[in-house]
Amino acid sequence: MLPLLHVHLHPKSQQLSRATLHDAQSQEDKTHLARLGLAPLAQALTAKAGFRVHTNASGNHQTQFSVRGFGGNAGQNTLVLLNGLPVIESDLGGYALGVVPLPLIREVQYQPSSQSVRYGSGAIAGVINLITDVPVGSHQSFQLATGSNDTLKAFGSLSHQFNHQQQISFSVFHSQTKGYRAHSRSRLTTAAIDFANKSSQWQLWSELLASEAKADYPGPLDATTANQNPRAASSLTDWSDNHPLLWQVKFARKLSVHNTMHLDMNSRYNHGQGSLSSSPFRDTRYTLSLMPWLATTVKPFPLPTKIQTGGLLYQGAYQTDFTTVNYHKHIRTSRAALYSLITQTIQRQWQLQVGARLATNQNNNLPGKQSDDAFVYRGQLNYHPNSHWRTELSYATNYRFPLAEEDAFTATGAPLKTQTGQDIALSIHHRSHYLQVALSMYQLRLKNEISFVPRIGPFNFGANRNLDPTRRLGLTTDIAIKPVAPLTIRVSANAVRARFRQGPFKGKHIPLVPSYWIRNSISWHLMSHWQLHIEQYWQTQSHADSDFTNSGTLVPGYALFNASVQYHRSRFTITVSGLNLLNKHTFAYVNDIAGINSYYPAQGLAGLVTLTLH
Numbered sequence: 177m178l179p180l181l182h183v184h185l186h187p188k189s190q191q192l193s194r195a196t197l198h199d200a201q202s203q204e205d206k207t208h209l210a211r212l213g214l215a216p217l218a219q220a221l222t223a224k225a226g227f228r229v230h231t232n233a234s235g236n237h238q239t240q241f242s243v244r245g246f247g248g249n250a251g252q253n254t255l256v257l258l259n260g261l262p263v264i265e266s267d268l269g270g271y272a273l274g275v276v277p278l279p280l281i282r283e284v285q286y287q288p289s290s291q292s293v294r295y296g297s298g299a300i301a302g303v304i305n306l307i308t309d310v311p312v313g314s315h316q317s318f319q320l321a322t323g324s325n326d327t328l329k330a331f332g333s334l335s336h337q338f339n340h341q342q343q344i345s346f347s348v349f350h351s352q353t354k355g356y357r358a359h360s361r362s363r364l365t366t367a368a369i370d371f372a373n374k375s376s377q378w379q380l381w382s383e384l385l386a387s388e389a390k391a392d393y394p395g396p397l398d399a400t401t402a403n404q405n406p407r408a409a410s411s412l413t414d415w416s417d418n419h420p421l422l423w424q425v426k427f428a429r430k431l432s433v434h435n436t437m438h439l440d441m442n443s444r445y446n447h448g449q450g451s452l453s454s455s456p457f458r459d460t461r462y463t464l465s466l467m468p469w470l471a472t473t474v475k476p477f478p479l480p481t482k483i484q485t486g487g488l489l490y491q492g493a494y495q496t497d498f499t500t501v502n503y504h505k506h507i508r509t510s511r512a513a514l515y516s517l518i519t520q521t522i523q524r525q526w527q528l529q530v531g532a533r534l535a536t537n538q539n540n541n542l543p544g545k546q547s548d549d550a551f552v553y554r555g556q557l558n559y560h561p562n563s564h565w566r567t568e569l570s571y572a573t574n575y576r577f578p579l580a581e582e583d584a585f586t587a588t589g590a591p592l593k594t595q596t597g598q599d600i601a602l603s604i605h606h607r608s609h610y611l612q613v614a615l616s617m618y619q620l621r622l623k624n625e626i627s628f629v630p631r632i633g634p635f636n637f638g639a640n641r642n643l644d645p646t647r648r649l650g651l652t653t654d655i656a657i658k659p660v661a662p663l664t665i666r667v668s669a670n671a672v673r674a675r676f677r678q679g680p681f682k683g684k685h686i687p688l689v690p691s692y693w694i695r696n697s698i699s700w701h702l703m704s705h706w707q708l709h710i711e712q713y714w715q716t717q718s719h720a721d722s723d724f725t726n727s728g729t730l731v732p733g734y735a736l737f738n739a740s741v742q743y744h745r746s747r748f749t750i751t752v753s754g755l756n757l758l759n760k761h762t763f764a765y766v767n768d769i770a771g772i773n774s775y776y777p778a779q780g781l782a783g784l785v786t787l788t789l790h
Contacts, residue, residue: 221284221304226616226652226670228693228715243301244288244618245648245672247688247721252626253300253576255291259308259424279319279331280347280368283307288616288652290574290599293531293554296513297577300597300622313337316790323784327353345370355394356779358409362391378429385422396767396774406761406777487521511537511577527558537577539591548594550575566605573598578626578640587629587639595642597622612656620648621677629722629767644679646686648672662701669694681724690718690733707742720768728768734760749788756781
């Protein structure tokens with residue numbers, strides 16, 4: 177896959193400062209992803225400060241993100257983008273990130289504050305952008321991995337560049353495993369073809385990605401079985417058998433020194449539904465879901481606008497979104513939004529951003545037509561004195577409309593209420609050759625927070641509900657020290673006070689949110705061809721899901737150790753990775769319904785050997 181079309185719309189000094197920081201972070205991501213080899217994408221994301229990643233399924237096909245104090249059942253509060261466009265997933269089980277092979281990902285960008293003004297519903301805890309590419313120019317690469325639980329993975333890519341302007345590439349990825357637990361086997365095959373054409377004035381990039389995924393999901397265990405045989409499973413639940421198809425086209429043309437026109441087109445087909453999206457800018461979109469595939473026409477829509485004059489940048493758009501899903505019942509939703517975002521650069525070091533969004537949502541999958549409105553706004557002040565320091569202070573309101581699928585499964589049968597909230601965040605960043613420091617403080621207040629409870633409601637599958645008002649006070653620190661060139665020491669510490677602030681559970685802990693978690697790592701280039709990486713992850717205990725009174729069984733805390741050794745010479749690399757080296761017994765998820773606990777054990781000791789040829 178080829179790089180995104182990056183266009184800097186900042187004064188020259190500011191552009192150089194941001195580019196320096198961006199390039200350093202990109203190189204850091206590349207090094208980390210290369211060390212992981214063909215490890216799951218979820219493991220790659222854990223390197224980000226403040227991240228906790230939950231996956232109950234085999235093969236890591238469906239993942240829940242716990243960011244900024246959200247538990248493992250609240251992943252829909254973090255918006256996931258693939259090359260700048262939202263990931264569309266119709267299940268309740270999380271994002272199907274398994275269809276994106278790890279070797280294709282160049283960088284993982286994360287914006288750790290509420291971004292509802294720019295991105296709309298779902299960007300409560302922040303936005304994750306997965307950027308994919310292959311090296312520019314003619315290139316061949318092959319990776320083969322094998323490891324625990326009959327795991328076998330293979331990845332190959334081939335690209336060719338024509339006359340310095342055109343490039344085409346093809347890649348294929350296959351993964352299969354019987355899984356750590358019974359009834360958790362999975363199989364995934366993904367193929368992608370990319371084409372790019374660029375000149376001094378314009379760039380064109382297109383991609384077609386097709387995937388076939390099959391995953392069996394293990395059921396929960398009682399306390400006795402979970403402790404005696406964590407590899408067992410009470411039942412087989414076949415949740416996933418899908419064939420995602422993704423097509424993207426990006427076009428950028430330079431109109432003047434300060435202005436560039438963008439056009440993004442996106443088409444998806446997954447779980448029996450399709451969608452067609454387009455946008456003239458990377459941060460906006462128009463989506464029309466299709467049922468059946470391509471059985472409708474595209475209607476005209478207003479185009480977003482972007483205007484820059486000197487240090488003033490204006491962005492605005494009118495967006496519409498209509499969705500029809502044939503799940504357990506016929507579901508239809510429609511949304512519309514109008515937003516404006518103004519960014520003013522002051523004396524090259526200060527930047528002020530203000531914006532607002534007005535959105536409406538209609539859902540007629542339940543008796544009667546439910547209509548919700550949301551008005552959110554954002555103010556942010558940035559200070560960039562030089563390429564080493566960056567400070568951001570923001571205040572924003574946010575919202576999340578219930579997904580059509582969520583409204584189809586509610587605990588009471590009544591429609592869910594729209595989740596709203598307020599977010600105050602302060603972050604300070606410093607980067608030099610020997611030291612990187614990131615400090616982030618936030619307060620997140622939510623009303624009608626949407627939460628999912630498994631194994632209740634229709635079909636005993638699970639149900640969604642609105643929680644009483646909640647508040648999260650959090651602090652995240654990420655420090656990387658490089659005392660000598662071959663050695664890097666990194667410490668990421670996170671603390672959060674997650675409590676109910678109103679209602680019968682006022683002052684009680686929000687379930688599934690540990691108060692502290694810390695990740696320490698050491699990377700050491702032993703010799704010119706060898707690299708050793710050791711990391712430790714530790715988190716405190718938390719309360720089981722649905723234990724709002726904080727009187728049930730606690731989910732115990734744990735400490736995990738991972739390590740990898742990599743040997744590289746010329747075009748050959750071999751990586752040996754070990755996860756949970758002490759075979760610690762942990763739980764990915766624990767649910768407490770009426771005092772009866774259901775346990776989902778996490779993976780024990782596992783290993784993976786990856787061979788790479790370039």
